Amino acid sequence: MQLYPVILGLLHLPITFQNCRCQHFYLDLELISLLLHRIYDALSPLWFPAPFISLHPHCSLPPSLPPFSSEPDWASVTLGVFVCQGCSLLHRGIPHISRVKSVQQEIWDASEVELMAAMGNEPAKAKYEQKVPAFYYRPKHTDCKLLREQWIRARYERNEFEFIEKQEPYSAGYREGFLWKRGRDNGQFLSRKFILSEREGALKYFNKQDARDPKAVMKIETLNATFQPAKIGNPYGLQITYLRDNSTRNIFVYHSDSKEMVDWFNAIRAARFHYLQVAFPGASDEELVPKLTRSFMKEGFMEKTGPKHTEGFKKRWFTMDDRRLMYFKDPLDAYARGEVFIGSKENSYTVLPGLPPSTQGYHWNHGITIVTPDRKFLFACETEAEQRDWIAAFQRVINRPMRPQEYAVEAHFKHKP
Known part of the structure; x- marks a missing residue:
């Protein structure tokens, strides 16, 4: 072999x-x-028993093993599914459920080949994913380990998508519990009580366990959640954002239990899904699901100057959240120092490489100019690669026509120079 x-x-x-x-x-x-x-x-x-060569048609894979492709090179010989290398490592974390073997590097027993032939990826999907809620997040290979691991455990270990009653933690419309929340001023993580209520249309948290009034009320209408393990410094770290007085507020939380954290994430998605079903009664599930939660288009450090373009350039953390470009002094700040609305090219928004010739005071040499109907915004990147990535992110937004509701956002948008 x-x-x-x-x-x-x-x-x-x-x-x-x-x-x-x-x-x-x-x-x-x-x-x-x-x-x-x-x-x-x-x-x-x-190399393989004769029946093994014909397995892939049962799994919706090419009929021969993949000599010149990125098809999975691993398989779970207890579940009867082919998996990629990344997922094979996660399957090894549940050895009582899944035993993984290399397709090309290990000897296969006849019984293992027979199981693969009897099951396969498509039949396994029909069995283990028969009742996945529309709002439940299906992770991609680029998602964090937490999401991919819990997706595998939900399917094969807990059988959540075979029995609807097992989905209660994130499907009930109400969720209450404690999360470790980062303090806005001191940066310390303290235990805080959170309540998510679809009936009230809000996620609330309380500074004290017996407090009657919440410290903050986050409307489901503007709520978003995205896992940020590297940024928060915790493998289960979740960033929650919502709009307060038309400005973005960040909350950083985590839980020591990985399933608990993913259940909170999917409970937020469920609440958003049911809210959007009411707000857009004619929309299909396929139209609503992409709007439930979103990952940021681009994040990282850039330098910026003020509206006069004569102020010194300062290093700031930038987050591109759809059409909102926000900048912070620190990546974990609760509030942005400023926000910029990025419209479409039809509305006179443009991104240009470089800075105006008269610009001074920058330390990084790879400039970007954002042209809006009101003014120009000047940024500088540390590397050419970062410059290309930021320009590509800006260009994707600018090339996309604005939706009717985005004109209202633009009209009421606030930004700090």
């Missing part, structure tokens, strides 16, 4: 022909691919 990686190595080796004027040259890639596929077809019965 070690032969196949060696054969792949031939792609990078020069081939010598004695009767050719050129001593070294590379064969055409398509010809090499054809040769290797034929070698693979000839040798595969030596």
Whole structure:
């Protein structure tokens, strides 16, 4: 089973022909691919039991094992599903449920091959995901480990999507509990009581356990939640944002139990989903689900100057949240120092690389100019790569036509120079 990686190595080796004027040259890639596929077809019965070669059609994968693709190279021989390398590591965390084997590097028993043939990815999906709520977040491979791990555990360990009663923690419309919340001024995380109520249309938190009045009331209408483990410094860290007097307020929380934290996240999504169903009665689930929660388009440090363009440039943390560009002195600040609305090109919004020739006082050399109907905003990035990424993020927003409700946001928008 070690032969196949060696054969792949031939792609990078020069081939010598004695009767050719050129001593070294590379064969055409398509010809090499054809040769290797034929070698693979000839040798595969030596590597795997004969039934194994026909498994992939049952799993909605190509009929042959993936010599030139990114198809999964691992499988759970107890669940009967193929998984990618990243998910294989998470499956190893539940050994009582899932036992993982390499497709190419390990010997398979006939019984394991038979299970894979009997199950496969599509039948497994039909079994383990038959009752996934529309609002439940389905993680992507780029999402944090917490979301991917709890998705796997919810499917295979807790069987949450086979039995609706197991979804009560995030589907009931009401959730109450304690989360560790970062203090606005001192930065310390303290235990705070949180209540999410769909009936009241709000998420509230209380400074004291027996307090009658909440410290803050966050309307579900403007509520957002996104996991930020690196930013918060905790693997279960969640950033909650909402609008207060048309300005963004950040709250940073976590819980020591990973399932508890993901349940809170999906409870917020459920509340948002039911709110939007009422607000947009004709919209389909497919239209509403992308609006439940959102990750930030781009975050990072840039330098900025003031509205006169003669002020010194200061290093600030920037967050691009849809059409809101916010900047903070510190990434974990509760409030932004300023917010800028980024409209569309049809409304005279433009992003330009570089800074005006007369600009002075910046320390980073990779400038960006945002042109709005009212003024120009000047930023500077530390590296050219960061400049490209920020320009790409701005361009995606500017190229998108504004929706009717975004004109109202633009009209009432507040920003601090």
